[in-house]
Amino acid sequence: MTTTTTWDPTTLTSRYDAVRSHTERLASPLSPEDQTVQSMPDVSPTKWHRAHVTWFFETFVLSEHEPGFAPFQDQYWFLFNSYYEGIGPRYARPDRGLVTRPGAHEVGDYRGNVDERMRDLMTTLDEGTLDKLAATIELGFHHEQQHQELLLMDIKHVLSRNPLQPVYAGRPRASCEPDAMGWVDVEGGLVEVGHEGGGFSFDNELPRHRQWLEPYRLADRLVTNGEWLEFMRDGGYARPDLWLSDGWATVRAEDWDAPFYWTEHDGVWLEHTLHGTFPVNPGLPVSHVSFYEAEAYATWAGKRLPSEAEWEHAVVQDGQAGAEATAGNLADDESYHPSPAPDHDGKHRLRQVYGDCWEWTSSAYHPYPGFHPPEGAIGEYNGKFMSNQMVLRGGCALTPAGHARATYRNFFPHRSRWALSGVRLADGGVARDLT
Numbered sequence: 408m409t410t411t412t413t414w415d416p417t418t419l420t421s422r423y424d425a426v427r428s429h430t431e432r433l434a435s436p437l438s439p440e441d442q443t444v445q446s447m448p449d450v451s452p453t454k455w456h457r458a459h460v461t462w463f464f465e466t467f468v469l470s471e472h473e474p475g476f477a478p479f480q481d482q483y484w485f486l487f488n489s490y491y492e493g494i495g496p497r498y499a500r501p502d503r504g505l506v507t508r509p510g511a512h513e514v515g516d517y518r519g520n521v522d523e524r525m526r527d528l529m530t531t532l533d534e535g536t537l538d539k540l541a542a543t544i545e546l547g548f549h550h551e552q553q554h555q556e557l558l559l560m561d562i563k564h565v566l567s568r569n570p571l572q573p574v575y576a577g578r579p580r581a582s583c584e585p586d587a588m589g590w591v592d593v594e595g596g597l598v599e600v601g602h603e604g605g606g607f608s609f610d611n612e613l614p615r616h617r618q619w620l621e622p623y624r625l626a627d628r629l630v631t632n633g634e635w636l637e638f639m640r641d642g643g644y645a646r647p648d649l650w651l652s653d654g655w656a657t658v659r660a661e662d663w664d665a666p667f668y669w670t671e672h673d674g675v676w677l678e679h680t681l682h683g684t685f686p687v688n689p690g691l692p693v694s695h696v697s698f699y700e701a702e703a704y705a706t707w708a709g710k711r712l713p714s715e716a717e718w719e720h721a722v723v724q725d726g727q728a729g730a731e732a733t734a735g736n737l738a739d740d741e742s743y744h745p746s747p748a749p750d751h752d753g754k755h756r757l758r759q760v761y762g763d764c765w766e767w768t769s770s771a772y773h774p775y776p777g778f779h780p781p782e783g784a785i786g787e788y789n790g791k792f793m794s795n796q797m798v799l800r801g802g803c804a805l806t807p808a809g810h811a812r813a814t815y816r817n818f819f820p821h822r823s824r825w826a827l828s829g830v831r832l833a834d835g836g837v838a839r840d841l842t
């Protein structure tokens with residue numbers, strides 16, 4: 408993880424308070440019962456997220472630097488460790504919903520205790536130690552923001568399983584039709600990708616390096632529900648010729664016939680959202696589709712998915728890479744659902760780059776050339792997941808503001824659908840080899 412930010416105790420503490428209180432704000436509409444349920448193995452209970460991000464600060468900051476450190480509770484290091492082998496054994500992920508104690512209120516006590524100790528530490532450390540520790544604390548901020556997004560994705564699934572169709576928050580959009588998809592041409596050539604100075608990045612965004620890109624073009628907006636309905640009407644989920652072999656096997660095994668949160672009632676497709684269940688809105692981006700579905704759709708459309716380098720370079724070329732440019736339908740908008748593409752005003756610009764839906768790419772999640780994870784348990788943060796996953800770019804409507812950037816590499820397994828993921832098409836450039 409890298410950062411070029413220089414922190415002073417006041418700014419660091421105030422950023423700490425802002426990130427931590429936002430998590431509590433997201434959890435506040437949820438009852439202790441809501442916060443306890445684990446509706447499938449990929450989903451973690453809300454209170455687990457709240458405790459785990461707290462564990463991160465207690466384990467990686469307080470345990471190493473707090474004078475006279477003693478854990479808040481003897482077993483939490485085991486209970487709220489997610490995947491760090493270097494820390495020790497951990498409670499089984501698929502069983503997190505069985506942990507009825509500590510309850511949601513006790514998790515709040517844990518958070519309050521760690522917050523107090525973190526504030527004490529940040530305001531009393533000498534300048535040299537603070538300089539060294541600030542990068543880990545800042546990583547804790549970005550880690551907690553990742554879990555803020557996961558908390559929303561996960562509670563969406565939890566609430567989807569309740570026949571009372573409870574509402575979390577957000578607001579429905581009026582039904583709308585998509586405008587015509589435009590295209591943005593990119594010259595390609597020898598380009599540089601990866602994070603370069605200027606603020607925080609995760610280790611997987613490094614090192615910056617060169618890649619060769621053939622000329623290509625990217626769709627100026629995401630694929631919509633209306634277009635996805637066309638794909639379905641054309642037998643998209645019933646035609647093996649459109650699917651990768653593993654994708655087709657998954658369609659058959661899982662009985663997929665529509666995006667994850669769609670259900671059909673009396674011939675009408677409905678979609679579960681965080682603000683209720685409504686008829687599928689044709690003008691909104693399609694969401695909660697897997698890599699396999701995205702790839703099959705692109706094949707059906709006679710296009711392809713962009714590589715992650717194509718995505719990143721196009722965004723840079725389009726002038727949307729700077730921190731000031733990373734605006735979009737992110738979680739601060741509180742719609743908690745993808746929005747229609749804004750009017751393009753006749754300009755050929757990429758729309759919906761940040762927010763709305765994480766965009767599947769054709770790139771496997773592999774280390775960049777020269778990648779080295781940091782020493783110690785913190786090195787497990789990203790590097791050990793670099794197999795059997797695909798990269799997604801851009802952020803979604805559940806991503807906290809300030810947590811999206813052009814070089815950000817999200818990743819999920821090919822079949823994942825509970826993440827808020829969508830599709831942007833590419834064309835030109837690399838020819839498809841069907842031999």
Ligand SMILES: [Fe+2]
Nearest residue numbers: 459489550554
């Ligand atoms: Fe985590």
